[in-house]
Amino acid sequence: MIRFIRLINFKRFENQLLEFRPLTLISGLNSTGKSTVLQSLLLLRQSYQQDLLPKTGLALNGDLVSIGTAQDALYESAKENHISFEICWENYEATWNFNYNPDEKEEDVLNVISEPDNTEIYKSNIFSQNFHYLQAERIGPRSFNEMSDYQVRRLRQIGTRGEYTAHFLYIYGRKAIPIVNLSYPQAKSMDLIDQVEAWMREVSPGIRIEIEANSAMGLVNIKYFYGDSNRYRATNVGFGITYTLSIIVAILSSPPGTLILVENPEAHLHPRGQAKMGELLALAASYGIQVVIETHSDHILNGIRLAVHGGIITPHYVQLHYFQQQEKQRQADTKVVSPHIDRDGRIDRWPDGFFDEWEKSLDILLEPAVGD
Template sequence: MISSVHLKNFKPFANQFLSFKPLTLLSGLNSTGKSSVLQALLLMRQSYQQGLLENQGLALNGDLVCIGTAQDALFEGAKDDFISFKIVWRNDKQGIWNFSCDREKDVLNLASPPVTSDIYKLSLFNQKFHYLQAERLGPRLFSQMSDFQVQKLQQFGAKGEYTAHFLFINENQTIPNRSLGHPQEESLILREQVEAWMGEISPGTRLKINPKQDIDLISLQYSYGDSNPYRSTNVGFGISYTLPIIVAVLSSPPGSLILIENPEAHLHPKGQAKMGELLALAASCGVQIVVETHSDHVLNGIRLTVYRGKLDPEKVQLHYFDRRKQGTEFITEVISPQIDRNGRIDKWPEGFFDEWDNSLEALLEPREE
């Protein structure tokens, strides 16, 4: 499990240290660096998968993330053309990667001694990893099948494109974390648990999986109670956007690492709060979750889980990304509020999920005639 990440000369960060816990929530204004933190981790993984990270360098473009060239990755005010990543894990293992930058190239050369090989056995680099980006696949008549991605690598795809195939292969497996079992569903079989948690988004949801193995395509249909099955294109976007997250969380064993962007996308407020609860419960079971979100409902779902005693507040890390003016330049500042056992947060910096209060205060002011 990752305990900290230290970035130097990378995108908006000249020198930024970030503490990580089982559940790490990244929030803040648009284009302040939240995604850049996730991208640093994704660059490491994709470079390892491309066979470059161990001895050669960092691939800025690949299946997980596309940055461009070194010019795009380098901190604008960098005095030297190098980028450095340091990652520390909770078992006292750490890796330091320094990369030299040719600003026109899209592969950065490794400029530090190779890290020990056991680092590459950890969750960031092995099969206990999932990343679901903000732009997931919406409703489709058919999705892709891939034995390589699903059966060999145990992956869903960054857009969730292999979720239906993964469910088809693993629907009768028992979920590895019993504590994630939905309270209204006795069975711990993956399919039943997925349907139960999907019911928090859209009550009564049932899945029908239709593989077309001769053409490597698969379709999902949804029904509600005794209704006829509906094509996925005839149900809400929130169903398709949420399904990969629920499947990833429920199927991941302890020691897994899941990176999620905007889990609240296309969800109603109650669904967003329940999503926060599910992520918090997963963190209590030994799964590490790093989530980027703009949703106060997701945050409140996490706070309620802490308040109910189902997640130790020491397992939650909040980071708020702000931008402030320094001289003639704007710099990113990271503020890290703390949460207590009552789900209360010790400080609320301006812009940290405070828009509801700001709007209410404005509405309570006497209106000028």
């Protein structure tokens, strides 16, 4: 379990320490550096997968994330030509230092200056199969989805866009979920497919899932139906179903110790579904899965607050970070404010812009209309 990370001279941050807990929620205005936090973890994993870590360097571009050039990665007002990532787990910590060469600012690999002495770190969830990352731009409904034995069977991944979710369910759908406490009470069995169906009914009541594969063509087809209804293509049931399915599969298929990063879990979901998603994320975090989400949704936040209030997750397991933009002479820097949540689900402070737009709009609506 990650306890904190420190980013030095990376993009918008000169020196920023961020505490992590089992459930960490990152929010803020656009272009304030929220994604930068997730990118630091993704860059380390990506570099390891490209065999550049531990000895060679940091791969700025790849399947997980694309930063651009070395100049794009360096903090604009950096006083030293290096980028550092420090991560502290429960029992150990590690620091990676990478060199920025001004003469090679268009390069997309930063050379290693120093690295952790403990190579056991590379067995942690950041570098192992116990990891899922779902980016904001996930795939929408498709009549057919690709299969990948390498990603699904060997790496047990569903893809950063959820593109292998259908194949994953086809392969592992009849395996029991690893964490019994995440089971849905009314599900038909503990099998992954039945549990996914049950949780999906919180988004679309009564929904059922059917999966067919054509291995010869390398395609898998997922259809939905309700009771005795006809089978519907994914393209006929809306984006919210497809976007939500990959998140629920990632959660329910994960053993304790897994790290899950999710951008915009609220995408294409109705408000009730967003609140239920917040509760499910909180439930997963309470049973050993570390969840880091980047969100703009007050409904996701309220779902987490309800989970705290209902005793699903202890408030000590929840960390909130709000990113505020600060204008300086040469650039826009970011200030991170970290409100706390109490046992009743109440938040101790609400910095300007922290999920307060509805309250501001309501105050305006309560005023007399213009012209009255």
